[in-house]
Amino acid sequence: xxxxxxxxxxxxxxxxxxxxxxxxxxxxxxxxxxxxxxxxxxxxxxxxxxxxxxxxxxxxxxxxxxxxxxxxxxxxxxxxxxxxxxxxxxxxxxxxxxxxxxxxxxxxxxxxxxxxxxxxxxxxxxxxxxxxxxxxxxxxxxxxxxxxxxxxxxxxxxxxxxxxxxx
Amino acid sequence: xxxxxxxxxxxxxxxxxxxxxxxxxxxxxxxxxxxxxxxxxxxxxxxxxxxxxxxxxxxxxxxxxxxxxxxxxxxxxxxxxxxxxxxxxxxxxxxxxxxxxxxxxxxxxxxxxxxxxxxxxxxxxxxxxxxxxxxxxxxxxxxxxxxxxxxxxxxxxxxxxxxxxxxxxxxxxxxxxxxxxxxxxxxxxxxxxxxxxxxxxxxxxxxxxxxxxxxxxxxxxxxxxxxxxxxxxxxxxxxxxxxxxxxxxxxxxxx
Numbered sequence: 001x002x003x004x005x006x007x008x009x010x011x012x013x014x015x016x017x018x019x020x021x022x023x024x025x026x027x028x029x030x031x032x033x034x035x036x037x038x039x040x041x042x043x044x045x046x047x048x049x050x051x052x053x054x055x056x057x058x059x060x061x062x063x064x065x066x067x068x069x070x071x072x073x074x075x076x077x078x079x080x081x082x083x084x085x086x087x088x089x090x091x092x093x094x095x096x097x098x099x100x101x102x103x104x105x106x107x108x109x110x111x112x113x114x115x116x117x118x119x120x121x122x123x124x125x126x127x128x129x130x131x132x133x134x135x136x137x138x139x140x141x142x143x144x145x146x147x148x149x150x151x152x153x154x155x156x157x158x159x160x161x162x163x164x165x166x167x
Numbered sequence: 168x169x170x171x172x173x174x175x176x177x178x179x180x181x182x183x184x185x186x187x188x189x190x191x192x193x194x195x196x197x198x199x200x201x202x203x204x205x206x207x208x209x210x211x212x213x214x215x216x217x218x219x220x221x222x223x224x225x226x227x228x229x230x231x232x233x234x235x236x237x238x239x240x241x242x243x244x245x246x247x248x249x250x251x252x253x254x255x256x257x258x259x260x261x262x263x264x265x266x267x268x269x270x271x272x273x274x275x276x277x278x279x280x281x282x283x284x285x286x287x288x289x290x291x292x293x294x295x296x297x298x299x300x301x302x303x304x305x306x307x308x309x310x311x312x313x314x315x316x317x318x319x320x321x322x323x324x325x326x327x328x329x330x331x332x333x334x335x336x337x338x339x340x341x342x343x344x345x346x347x348x349x350x351x352x353x354x355x356x357x358x359x360x361x362x363x364x365x366x367x368x369x370x371x372x373x374x375x376x377x378x379x380x381x382x383x384x385x386x387x388x389x390x391x392x393x394x395x396x397x398x399x400x401x402x403x404x405x406x407x408x409x410x411x412x413x414x415x416x417x418x419x420x421x422x
Contacts, residue, residue, distance in 0.1 A: 013228075033235055038243075045379060049411070101218045121219055145177075148212050
């Protein structure tokens with residue numbers, strides 16, 4: 001069996017970028033990437049041999065993130081997470097506007113956030129993004145449109161910080 | 168999206184992402200020139216898309232920290248597997264004090280890579296010996312499958328199941344017990360409609376790696392791997408590409 005290393009390694013910087021955008025916490029993001037890589041190595045033989053390695057890795061990362069986020073919520077540690085980001089949002093209050101898209105992204109549901117990142121930053125095709133997120137391919141464009149609309153309204157009205165505080 | 172027709176929301180999204188054909192993009196641009204509201208909105212989307220990319224650019228450019236190097240992750244995995252093997256050994260020691268010392272001596276070399284090669288070699292030797300056998304290809308036939316598996320499992324010290332390979336056209340013929348390295352080995356034999364024979368060989372083996380190793384001996388191709396203290400080998404007179412999905416199915420069955 002070919003060594004998976006050369007096929008996986010080139011994607012690590014992009015996996016770190018996606019994880020960081022999802023979590024906005026350096027260490028937790030790298031924890032997520034580490035878990036993703038461990039899983040990828042242990043499941044390497046089970047992946048579809050003709051599949052796209054990059055999309056496969058992003059799917060693993062996203063699934064790990066979603067299941068972890070759900071279990072975090074059950075344990076109630078999401079409160080801690082919110083408090084941690086209030087500080088960041090408050091500091092950015094002055095420099096809000098368009099440049100604070102990453103902070104604004106935090107206000108979106110995970111699926112919209114992921115869709116914007118996979119399409120807009122990671123340059124996945126609409127079809128691949130749909131597959132990674134497990135959504136019907138025919139619904140990607142309308143979901144993308146809704147996500148952008150939501151992001152626009154948040155940034156336009158500068159409610160990023162406000163919403164964060166109220167939450 | 169790339170055909171003619173009125174400009175729709177999907178076109179605007181694809182315009183933001185720069186994914187339209189040149190022709191369609193020109194049409195969208197012509198449309199935006201006459202619809203200031205929409206243009207403003209689309210331009211904001213583009214600015215936000217670029218801003219997001221820009222904010223994350225530094226993260227992408229950062230050097231990957233050592234803990235995320237695959238070499239580090241692999242070494243940690245190997246460590247965990249060795250630890251697990253040792254835990255198994257320790258629990259076996261409680262029951263078989265005499266054999267315990269030998270186990271540790273034998274497993275000190277856990278990291279030595281060619282354990283798979285040994286399994287592949289044994290498997291293809293057994294394959295050569297028994298696939299040509301006309302009168303007695305198997306010791307116990309598939310008609311007595313339950314008995315066969317129970318017997319082989321006991322001698323092997325591992326619950327052995329016969330993977331269902333009918334999706335690949337192979338039917339279980341039966342199996343036999345063989346001498347392994349220090350212990351017993353089991354060989355299950357399958358054949359397809361054309362009489363082509365495939366064997367699955369299993370014996371205790373050192374090592375914690377699970378990578379597939381391919382080996383060709385004459386017309387017999389073998390994929391061998393080590394998993395949880397046992398070596399597995401699937402051998403058949405087929406190409407590497409034909410054999411790989413079968414080996415993966417077997418791996419999944421036992422993993």
